[in-house]
Amino acid sequence: MRLAWKEILRRRGRFLSVGITLLLINVLVLFLVSQLAGLDSGQTGAIRALDADLLTFDAGVDQSLFRSSVPVAAVQRARSVSGVSDAGAVGVLFGTGRTQVEVVPDDLFDMSVFGYEPGSPGEPANLVAGRLPRADESGVGAIDARARTDGVALGDVVYFAESDRPIEIVGFVEDSSFQLQPTLWVGLDTWEELLVAVRPERVSDDQRANLLAIDVESGADPDAVAQALDSGLTHTESVTTADAIAALPGFSEQRRTFLTIVGMTYLATAIVITLFFALITLEKSEQIGILKAIGARTRDLTASVLAQSLLLAIPAFLGAAALTLLVGAALPPELPFTVDTQAWLTVGLLTATVSVIGALLSFRRISRIDPANAIGGAGD
Amino acid sequence: MTEQVVVTRDVSKVYGSGHAATTALREASIHLHEGEFMALLGPSGSGKTTLLSIVGALLTPTSGEVTVAGEDVTRLTARARSGFRARRIGFVFQHFNLVPFLTAAENMLVAAQFASVPRHEAQARVARLLDELGLAGVRNQVPSRLSGGERQRVAIGRALMNDPDVILVDEPTANLDTKLGTAVVELLAHEIRSRHKAGIMVTHDVRMVDFTDRTVEILDGTVRC
Numbered sequence: 001m002r003l004a005w006k007e008i009l010r011r012r013g014r015f016l017s018v019g020i021t022l023l024l025i026n027v028l029v030l031f032l033v034s035q036l037a038g039l040d041s042g043q044t045g046a047i048r049a050l051d052a053d054l055l056t057f058d059a060g061v062d063q064s065l066f067r068s069s070v071p072v073a074a075v076q077r078a079r080s081v082s083g084v085s086d087a088g089a090v091g092v093l094f095g096t097g098r099t100q101v102e103v104v105p106d107d108l109f110d111m112s113v114f115g116y117e118p119g120s121p122g123e124p125a126n127l128v129a130g131r132l133p134r135a136d137e138s139g140v141g142a143i144d145a146r147a148r149t150d151g152v153a154l155g156d157v158v159y160f161a162e163s164d165r166p167i168e169i170v171g172f173v174e175d176s177s178f179q180l181q182p183t184l185w186v187g188l189d190t191w192e193e194l195l196v197a198v199r200p201e202r203v204s205d206d207q208r209a210n211l212l213a214i215d216v217e218s219g220a221d222p223d224a225v226a227q228a229l230d231s232g233l234t235h236t237e238s239v240t241t242a243d244a245i246a247a248l249p250g251f252s253e254q255r256r257t258f259l260t261i262v263g264m265t266y267l268a269t270a271i272v273i274t275l276f277f278a279l280i281t282l283e284k285s286e287q288i289g290i291l292k293a294i295g296a297r298t299r300d301l302t303a304s305v306l307a308q309s310l311l312l313a314i315p316a317f318l319g320a321a322a323l324t325l326l327v328g329a330a331l332p333p334e335l336p337f338t339v340d341t342q343a344w345l346t347v348g349l350l351t352a353t354v355s356v357i358g359a360l361l362s363f364r365r366i367s368r369i370d371p372a373n374a375i376g377g378a379g380d
Numbered sequence: 381m382t383e384q385v386v387v388t389r390d391v392s393k394v395y396g397s398g399h400a401a402t403t404a405l406r407e408a409s410i411h412l413h414e415g416e417f418m419a420l421l422g423p424s425g426s427g428k429t430t431l432l433s434i435v436g437a438l439l440t441p442t443s444g445e446v447t448v449a450g451e452d453v454t455r456l457t458a459r460a461r462s463g464f465r466a467r468r469i470g471f472v473f474q475h476f477n478l479v480p481f482l483t484a485a486e487n488m489l490v491a492a493q494f495a496s497v498p499r500h501e502a503q504a505r506v507a508r509l510l511d512e513l514g515l516a517g518v519r520n521q522v523p524s525r526l527s528g529g530e531r532q533r534v535a536i537g538r539a540l541m542n543d544p545d546v547i548l549v550d551e552p553t554a555n556l557d558t559k560l561g562t563a564v565v566e567l568l569a570h571e572i573r574s575r576h577k578a579g580i581m582v583t584h585d586v587r588m589v590d591f592t593d594r595t596v597e598i599l600d601g602t603v604r605c
Contacts, residue, residue, distance in 0.1 A: 003479075003490060010481035010522070290477040293438060294538070295466020295494035297459060371465075372438040374473060375550045376429030376582065 004307035018276045019312050025269050026320030026351055027327070029262055033343045034328060036258040038336025039180070044245045045144065046114055046178035050090065051125040052213035053222050056229055056238040063239060063247040065092045065210055072188070072207040074233050075117075078214060081232045083225035085217040088120025089209035091191040095161035095198060097184065099152065109150045110181040113141075113160055115191020115209070122213035124185050130154050130171030138190045142171030144182035149333045158184065163197035165190075180336065214238065266354055273312075273358030277305055281362040285369055292371035302363045309359035310352060317348045385545050385578035386412040386435055391444030393430050393601075404430040406601040407444065412546075417572045417579040419589045422598035428582045429550065431598065435580060436469050436548045437461045449545035466495040470539030470577070472568065474551040476531040478523040484534045485510060485519040491541040502541075509537045513567075528556050532564045540571060547572055549581040553588060565591045 008015045047055075056078065061067040070089070078087035097111030116122035118135040124142065133140045143152060147169075152158060157166040167186060176183050186194070188209065196203055216225045226238035239247070246252055281288070288301055321344060328337045393405040405427040412418055422428040433439040434446055437453045438461075446453050449468045456464055465471075478487045485506050492502035510516045513533045523531055532552065539547055549568060553561030565581070569591040572579035581592065589595050597604045 002493070003482075006486065007481050286477070287479060290473060291479070291490070291494075292462070293436070293465065293471055293473075294491050295462050297462045297494075300494065372433045374471070374477065375433050375436070375438065375548075376474070 004304040004311065007304075008308060008311055014280070015308075015312060018272065019316050021272055022269065022312055022316035022351070022355070023319045023323070025265060025272070026317050026347065027323050029265050029347050029351075030320055030324040030344060031327065032258055032262055032265075033347060034324065034337050034339055035335075036255065037338040037340035037343055039254060039258075040251075041175060041338045042146075042177050042180040042336045043248060043251060044178075045175045046112065046124075046183040047241060047245050047248070049124040049126055049173060049176035049183075050114075050116075050122050050213045050241070052121045052241055053216040054214040054226050054229065054238050055241055055244045056087075056212035056214060056233065056236050057210075057244075059230075059235045059237045061237075063237065063244050064249075066094070068210045069202075069204075069208050070210070070212055070236060072209050074236070075120075075212060077233055078212055078229060081225070081228050083217050083220035083228055084214055086121050086215045088117040088122035088213050089188060090122040090211050090213050091115035091188060091195065091209040092211075093160065093191065093194060093199065094179075097147075097150075097158050097160055097182070099150075099156060099158055109147070110179075111147075111158075111160065111184055112178045112181060113184045113186060113191060113194055114178075115186050115188045115194075116213070117188050120213070121215045124173045124176050124183075126174040126176060128172050128174040130169075132171055132173075132185065133187045133190070135187065138187060138193070139165065139167060140170045141167045141184045141186040141190065142173050143169050143184050144176045145172045145174045146177045146333075147182035147184075148172070150182070152182075160184065160194050161198040163194055165193055165197060212236075266350060269351065270354045270358050273309060273355050274361050277309065277359045277362040278365065281305070281365050285365075286374075288366060288369045289371050289374040292369065293374035298363075298367045301366050302360070305359045305362055305366070306356055309355040313352045313355035314348075317351045321348075383414050384411050385414050385449055386410065386580070387445075387447045388431070388435065389445040391431070391434060391441045391446060393427070393434065393439065394442045404601055405434070405441070405598075408598070408601070408603040410596055410603060412578045412580065414545075414578055415573050415576045416594065417569050417581065417592045419592040419595045420580055420582045420598060421584075421586065421589065421595055423584075426598045427601040428598045430601075431603075432548050432550060432580060432582050435546070436471065437464050462494075466491070467542055468545050470542070470544040470547040472532075472535050472539045472547065472549040472552055474554050476523065476528075476535045476555070478531060478534055478538070480523055483520045483522055484515055484526065484530070484537075487523070487534055488537045488541050491538045495542040497542065505541060505543075506537075509540060513537050529560045529563065532556065532560075533567065536564075536568060536571060540575065543575075545578065547577050547579040549579065551582055551584065553583065553585050558587075561585070561588070562591075 057063045057068040058070055072089045075087045075089050093113040096108045098107045100107055132142050156169050216222050222240050229238040230236050331337050389409050390407040395402045420428045434441050488506045489502050510519050552564055565588045
């Protein structure tokens with residue numbers, strides 16, 4: 001370890017160059033995973049904020065929030081299904097929001113409206129300011145905290161799409177955006193008023209919402225409850241919230257794309273580290289032979305190379321983390337960027353693992369260096 | 381009578397096999413006592429380096445017996461040979477072969493590290509050796525900042541670091557001018573005798589024989605005393 005550290009200190013130039021390369025690769029990877037986390041969070045916040053164990057959709061619509069249509073009356077039937085502790089209807093609308101009754105193009109911002117039954121599953125979690133709409137009031141809503149960047153404040157009034165129905169903002173809900181746009185949370189009655197105003201073609205004789213949010217009894221198996229729900233209800237498909245998120249259009253493809261880039265970047269990291277240690281091992285062959293001659297074991301020398309790989313990888317990761325945090329803080333709020341601690345720790349662990357594996361590949365070369373070559377030449 | 385530290389009996393070494401087999405050493409027998417400094421002379425390819433490597437537990441003979449400091453080195457495993465070399469053998473190489481990024485003191489300390497000598501004890505030994513070898517003023521200099529003579533003295537210090545029984549010296553004057561070469565061999569001879577070590581020096585330079593107690597010549601793998 002001392003030998004490894006001294007070599008890094010006294011041969012700063014070469015180790016610094018590979019250290020900086022590792023640092024920049026780590027910045028790239030951390031930035032990518034943070035963007036992915038930001039995108040994931042921005043796309044799925046509203047679904048996660050429903051705080052439900054299961055979501056029940058209309059069957060045959062591939063769990064599309066848009067196309068799904070379930071009768072609100074199904075809520076009562078769902079509540080009677082074994083394993084269900086509570087259920088609530090959720091209505092969804094997509095469109096634009098504005099803060100003035102007149103439609104001024106510069107004032108418009110994309111927004112979704114989620115209607116829920118106050119006090120039932122589907123009510124958003126993560127209230128960070130103000131309050132949520134109560135069951136006995138209409139024309140009020142809580143909005144995703146992201147809307148603050150669009151200039152929305154508590155007490156403001158927003159309008160949805162072409163409707164001139166004012167909705168007073170009484171609270172802010174964190175991490176509840178949908179498709180990277182803020183979500184307005186209103187009572188189901190207010191949501192129906194908006195539906196009639198902006199999507200009259202979707203209004204039917206029976207009261208309908210888009211999906212049901214289901215809470216499962218403690219200890220019950222969600223998959224079994226989902227099956228029971230679909231047996232007890234008519235023409236429905238119940239899935240876990242995680243499955244519903246995975247079914248969001250483009251969500252899985254986006255993840256695969258990002259993770260492929262991250263994987264390729266790690267491949268590049270492994271090649272950089274392997275080549276670096278292969279080169280310095282080759283360059284130090286004579287020195288390694290001498291050290292073996294005076295008593296160093298292959299194990300000591302390999303441990304030294306491993307220590308060097310970690311002494312490069314760990315500071316490179318920590319430096320990259322600091323740099324990425326700085327870059328993230330400087331980004332405009334509309335760019336998705338979320339620090340996912342678990343993902344960052346995984347990146348750190350992967351960097352260390354890839355570095356150790358890269359360094360370990362020089363073990364074979366080290367083990368094959370014959371200490372007898374330290375003296376004269378064979379056959380002399 | 382002093383103790384025999386190095387004994388080889390009928391040691392042979394053959395490289396390769398079949399038609400490609402080359403005999404580097406034929407039934408070589410030598411012995412060396414404590415405090416004795418022996419020169420191993422011979423032309424290139426004569427087998428003197430092979431004999432030095434076998435005594436130093438760097439090579440295993442094809443046949444014969446080799447006892448160094450009471451230990452049959454031919455029976456040691458590869459791992460045990462590393463430990464044996466670290467503790468019982470001191471090497472002085474032809475090209476100094478110091479670790480370029482370590483200081484004079486650290487180059488000596490590294491040998492103690494491989495012999496698992498406790499750090500505080502190793503540091504005390506380094507300080508003593510640096511003083512004795514006249515290197516105290518350059519203890520924190522890396523090899524590139526040392527003169528040829530200083531480098532070779534650091535190499536001698538490294539060889540003496542673990543108080544070995546045997547010092548093996550490979551062409552110590554090859555990279556030094558005559559004056560410096562003579563001084564280095566004189567120093568080696570002094571250290572070997574005063575510390576009661578057994579020393580073997582491979583050399584082409586017959587002038588250095590004057591500093592040794594005995595000369596063994598090798599020709600075509602055969603020892604001629």
